Amino acid sequence: MAVPSNQHFFIDPSRCIGCQSCVQACSECDTHKGTPMIHLEYVERSISTQTTPVICMHCESPTCAQVCPADAIKKTEDGVVQSARKPRCIACNNCVLACPFGVPKMNAGWELMTKCDMCYDRTSEGKKPMCATVCPSQALFFGTFAEIEALRPRSRPVNEFRFGEQLVKTKVLMMVPRGGLTEVVDVTAAMHGATPQRTVHLDLMMSGVFANAAEGK
Amino acid sequence: MATLPVDELKIIDFFGPHLAFMHGQSTDTAIVPDKLVKTHCCFCGQQCGIQLKVKGNDVIGFEPWEEFPFNRGMLCPKGVKRYLQGAHPDRLLKAIRRDPQSPSGFSPMGRQEAIEKVAAEIQRIQSAYGNGAIGVLSGASLTTEKAYLMGKFARVCLKTPFIDYNGRLCMVSAGVGNKKAFGVDRAANPWSDIVGAEVVWISGANVAECAPITTNYVWQAREMGAKIIVVDPRITPIARTCDLFLPIKPGRDAALFAGVLHLMIENKWIDGDFIEKQTVGFDKVAEYVKEWTPTKTAEITGIAEPLIRKAAEWWGTAKTSFLMHARGIEHSSHGVQNVLGSINIVLASGRIGRKNCGYATITGQANGQGGREHGQKCDQLPGGRDIFNPEHRAYIAKVWDVDEKEIPGPGVDAYEIFRKIDRGEIKGLLSLCFNPKVSLPDSGFVQRCLEKLEFYVAIDFFLNETARHADIVLPGSLQEEDEGVVAQIEGRVIKINKAVDCPGEAQEDWKLIQGIAKALGREKGFTFQSPREIFEELRIASKGGVCDYSGITYEKIEKQFGVCWPCPSEDPQGRPIDHPGTVRLFEPGTWNPIAKGAGPYYFPDGKAHFNVAAYSPPTEDVDAEYPLILTTGRVVSQFLSGTQTRRIGPLVNQYAEPRIEMHPQLAATLGIKDGDWATAETRRSSVTLKAQVVATIRPDTIFIPYHWSGAKTANRLTIAAQDPLSKIPEYKACACRVKKASEPAYVKTLEPQQ
Ligand code: SF4
Numbered sequence: 001m002a003v004p005s006n007q008h009f010f011i012d013p014s015r016c017i018g019c020q021s022c023v024q025a026c027s028e029c030d031t032h033k034g035t036p037m038i039h040l041e042y043v044e045r046s047i048s049t050q051t052t053p054v055i056c057m058h059c060e061s062p063t064c065a066q067v068c069p070a071d072a073i074k075k076t077e078d079g080v081v082q083s084a085r086k087p088r089c090i091a092c093n094n095c096v097l098a099c100p101f102g103v104p105k106m107n108a109g110w111e112l113m114t115k116c117d118m119c120y121d122r123t124s125e126g127k128k129p130m131c132a133t134v135c136p137s138q139a140l141f142f143g144t145f146a147e148i149e150a151l152r153p154r155s156r157p158v159n160e161f162r163f164g165e166q167l168v169k170t171k172v173l174m175m176v177p178r179g180g181l182t183e184v185v186d187v188t189a190a191m192h193g194a195t196p197q198r199t200v201h202l203d204l205m206m207s208g209v210f211a212n213a214a215e216g217k
Numbered sequence: 218m219a220t221l222p223v224d225e226l227k228i229i230d231f232f233g234p235h236l237a238f239m240h241g242q243s244t245d246t247a248i249v250p251d252k253l254v255k256t257h258c259c260f261c262g263q264q265c266g267i268q269l270k271v272k273g274n275d276v277i278g279f280e281p282w283e284e285f286p287f288n289r290g291m292l293c294p295k296g297v298k299r300y301l302q303g304a305h306p307d308r309l310l311k312a313i314r315r316d317p318q319s320p321s322g323f324s325p326m327g328r329q330e331a332i333e334k335v336a337a338e339i340q341r342i343q344s345a346y347g348n349g350a351i352g353v354l355s356g357a358s359l360t361t362e363k364a365y366l367m368g369k370f371a372r373v374c375l376k377t378p379f380i381d382y383n384g385r386l387c388m389v390s391a392g393v394g395n396k397k398a399f400g401v402d403r404a405a406n407p408w409s410d411i412v413g414a415e416v417v418w419i420s421g422a423n424v425a426e427c428a429p430i431t432t433n434y435v436w437q438a439r440e441m442g443a444k445i446i447v448v449d450p451r452i453t454p455i456a457r458t459c460d461l462f463l464p465i466k467p468g469r470d471a472a473l474f475a476g477v478l479h480l481m482i483e484n485k486w487i488d489g490d491f492i493e494k495q496t497v498g499f500d501k502v503a504e505y506v507k508e509w510t511p512t513k514t515a516e517i518t519g520i521a522e523p524l525i526r527k528a529a530e531w532w533g534t535a536k537t538s539f540l541m542h543a544r545g546i547e548h549s550s551h552g553v554q555n556v557l558g559s560i561n562i563v564l565a566s567g568r569i570g571r572k573n574c575g576y577a578t579i580t581g582q583a584n585g586q587g588g589r590e591h592g593q594k595c596d597q598l599p600g601g602r603d604i605f606n607p608e609h610r611a612y613i614a615k616v617w618d619v620d621e622k623e624i625p626g627p628g629v630d631a632y633e634i635f636r637k638i639d640r641g642e643i644k645g646l647l648s649l650c651f652n653p654k655v656s657l658p659d660s661g662f663v664q665r666c667l668e669k670l671e672f673y674v675a676i677d678f679f680l681n682e683t684a685r686h687a688d689i690v691l692p693g694s695l696q697e698e699d700e701g702v703v704a705q706i707e708g709r710v711i712k713i714n715k716a717v718d719c720p721g722e723a724q725e726d727w728k729l730i731q732g733i734a735k736a737l738g739r740e741k742g743f744t745f746q747s748p749r750e751i752f753e754e755l756r757i758a759s760k761g762g763v764c765d766y767s768g769i770t771y772e773k774i775e776k777q778f779g780v781c782w783p784c785p786s787e788d789p790q791g792r793p794i795d796h797p798g799t800v801r802l803f804e805p806g807t808w809n810p811i812a813k814g815a816g817p818y819y820f821p822d823g824k825a826h827f828n829v830a831a832y833s834p835p836t837e838d839v840d841a842e843y844p845l846i847l848t849t850g851r852v853v854s855q856f857l858s859g860t861q862t863r864r865i866g867p868l869v870n871q872y873a874e875p876r877i878e879m880h881p882q883l884a885a886t887l888g889i890k891d892g893d894w895a896t897a898e899t900r901r902s903s904v905t906l907k908a909q910v911v912a913t914i915r916p917d918t919i920f921i922p923y924h925w926s927g928a929k930t931a932n933r934l935t936i937a938a939q940d941p942l943s944k945i946p947e948y949k950a951c952a953c954r955v956k957k958a959s960e961p962a963y964v965k966t967l968e969p970q971q
Contacts, residue, residue: 014458015432015436016454017425017426017429017432017454017455017853018425018454018853019293019294019425019426019429019454019853019854020294020853020854020871021291021292021293021294021296021297021429023294024294024297024298024867024868024871025292025294025297027239027867028278028279028297030246031246033239033243033244033245033246034238034239034244045911046881046891046910046911046912047911047912047913048452048457048912048913049452049453049454049457049913050457051454128283128290130281133281133283133290133291134281134290134291134292134296134297135291136288136291136292136293136425136429136430136432136433137425137429137432137433137436138291138433138436138437151437151440152440153440153441154439154440203912204452204462204912204913205452205464205880205912205913205914205915205916206882206912208521209462209463209464209520209521209524210464210519210520210521210915211515211516211518211519211520211521211522
């Protein structure tokens with residue numbers, strides 16, 4: 001069976017609470033027991049509790065596969081990019097370095113690149129991926145466009161990402177504020193602080209929230 | 218003789234905490250489980266529905282239970298990894314007795330022999346010093362059947378008034394506040410009322426880490442247009458993207474609520490009609506908040522005045538709202554006042570008892586709600602009845618088939634039980650589901666008290682830190698090894714189903730308790746054959762009380778995915794009815810056994826009560842010597858005293874050891890960098906931990922999570938000050954100081970979780 005074509009994966013990092021439920025549940029999967037295939041990143045813990053779950057974005061033209069010298073990374077017909085195939089993978093780390101989203105990880109013990117395959121064992125049987133099922137904040141959501149539309153009036157899905165010159169189109173969708181102009185998430189621009197139309201106070205505790213200035217001393 | 222039998226490191230060597238990872242059958246990728254058991258998580262008050270995968274007599278994993286409406290498959294990491302507590306190398310498979318000659322400090326003994334020894338010691342102590350020389354400590358992670366049995370066991374079998382439970386550290390300020398304001402102690406609304414509210418006010422609740430599933434309700438409310446106000450000294454994950462963040466100084470919540478009410482009155486953002494018709498006591502409260510001008514409120518709470526004004530305006534002008542709070546405001550020597558302050562702004566708004574107009578405390582423990590309803594509290598009898606009320610006593614005496622005079626009077630709170638031990642008034646202790654050496658404040662005092670006991674018996678599945686002091690430990694049951702009900706966060710009674718049998722000589726806790734009753738020769742009333750039989754008696758015992766379970770059956774629970782109490786079996790005229798349960802309290806026109814139709818609140822006049830919620834500073838405020846505020850709390854991957862979660866490898870790896878959270882500005886003045894060792898010191902004791910330097914905490918406050926033991930326990934530092942009414946300890950604010958340190962000795966001898 002294939003992943004039903006009306007079911008999509010949506011990520012909303014603004015909802016993420018860093019609980020790692022997704023990572024812990026991933027490691028319970030029957031096909032890779034004890035080892036998670038996804039991870040959680042703190043953006044910058046010293047100033048914020050912002051975290052983001054890193055699952056595979058399942059690119060239309062996967063960079064990881066393009067740079068693989070052993071042709072070990074395959075995509076299913078329904079668009080799921082799989083972990084490297086065991087006999088082919090030479091553990092060269094090309095994919096780990098090349099993926100713009102930082103998804104693949106080298107499992108040193110297995111000498112094999114492993115990454116999220118959107119719980120193919122579950123999704124191809126009509127179930128939701130494990131991480132999106134357990135996620136307590138629903139930062140990871142699996143469902144139809146109609147469902148996300150009804151549930152998330154404040155945001156909308158985008159699936160094109162710009163990394164400098166490279167434009168990447170993904171199967172997995174990222175929720176961005178609805179009012180914004182973004183058609184493409186310009187990742188490298190954001191890295192350089194060039195996010196348009198937004199001022200973000202990172203040190204909120206020091207930005208005038210205390211009753212008097214002496215308070216902070 | 219409850220001193221440690223041998224060096225604690227040796228006990229740890231044998232009994233842990235050690236870490237369990239996926240092992241045995243669980244690692245087999247081709248395994249097909251024999252069955253999936255629909256039940257609930259064993260940890261927090263959300264009580265997420267979960268399916269346990271069972272193979273043989275092992276729980277080997279989980280599968281989400283997406284049909285259960287509250288969490289629809291969602292789980293936090295604790296729920297995901299909870300199954301790893303089963304088949305654990307530290308599991309107590311036999312009774313053990315204190316034995317200084319044994320390398321581990323304990324030797325195994327037959328279960329029956331152990332039970333008889335326990336009975337003999339109880340008898341010895343009671344004949345030498347009186348019945349009240351035995352104390353009982355119980356817990357709110359137990360099923361309601363067990364909690365009920367513990368209350369009955371203490372009063373009827375042991376004939377001691379001295380029973381209390383670990384909810385004393387958790388729910389009691391909310392309980393007292395709710396009873397004073399509403400006459401009933403339960404979340405007023407279902408969580409579905411959060412979604413659709415215009416304003417969601419969260420005070421002192423690290424929702425994302427301590428009640429993770431609630432996060433989705435809050436986020437969903439915001440999607441539907443709600444503004445989220447979070448009051449906390451730290452920017453917790455739920456605060457990170459809230460609409461209004463009020464960084465309150467720990468222990469100042471009553472002041473904030475008074476200041477908000479002041480502005481509501483000044484701007485006429487109150488529901489005068491509701492106040493007049495549905496409540497009493499408003500005038501006194503209005504008089505009290507007069508002095509709480511925005512300037513004064515800002516000065517005391519440490520929150521900038523414009524933010525207080527904004528919060529009051531949002532709250533005051535909303536049409537619908539939901540206010541929730543948790544331990545942040547309750548763990549205070551003025552916890553009840555803080556709770557009452559929050560209820561006052563709810564009542565003044567008139568937004569309660571309707572859809573999307575809600576108020577609730579977020580329960581902490583699995584059965585934080587059910588565990589506080591049926592008589593294991595020191596002053597309570599089943600059905601939420603009062604032990605000092607003659608009518609209530611008479612009714613329960615009839616159910617228990619004892620003379621009313623035989624039921625002892627009120628006992629004392631859990632901390633006072635330790636003070637009684639200290640004074641030599643209590644000589645023997647029985648504990649179940651309570652680890653006070655980690656969880657009570659000023660834990661050095663708790664240890665000294667334990668050492669004074671003549672006899673201590675603990676019932677547990679692992680040898681927790683307190684049980685290391687025990688003369689005998691009886692091997693009890695894990696949640697998945699027994700059945701029964703619990704009441705979750707919304708007051709919904711749900712069913713815990715048995716997945717596997719107790720291993721070895723371990724036994725269901727209620728059987729162990731009944732075994733002791735039998736060995737004492739006081740078997741009458743303790744011959745239940747199953748949890749269902751206990752539940753049937755509990756239904757009768759609760760009938761006509763505030764927490765009426767008489768219309769609830771195991772079958773109804775399964776059919777409806779839970780039943781919210783009150784659920785009477787008869788209508789007001791005494792005719793049998795099939796009641797679906799009460800999802801939302803205080804709806805206009807509803808009947809309850811206290812008001813008898815006079816109004817929806819649980820007082821004879823049917824009205825809600827305003828109470829003056831006076832502010833006073835924490836018992837131990839900062840000074841030149843101890844200039845910082847210490848506050849404590851949880852992390853998402855650990856639970857309470859860690860007896861279970863510090864044994865689960867993947868959870869320990871997520872956040873292995875406690876750290877001292879501090880603001881960079883404070884760290885700079887102390888010369889401390891992220892990851893440096895630092896010593897936090899209070900008038901009680903000190904702990905040395907690594908510093909976590911983060912800009913997400915007030916610069917005048919440090920935070921330490923409390924789940925660890927021994928040299929790493931935050932509760933060495935905390936103060937044993939208690940709320941005068943609820944007796945909850947003040948975990949959230951005491952004075953401390955911090956200095957840079959070098960690596961402590963324990964690093965070489967202890968693993969992170971030990
Ligand atoms: S600890 Fe609470 S939130 Fe986490 S899975 Fe268990 S019941 Fe759910």
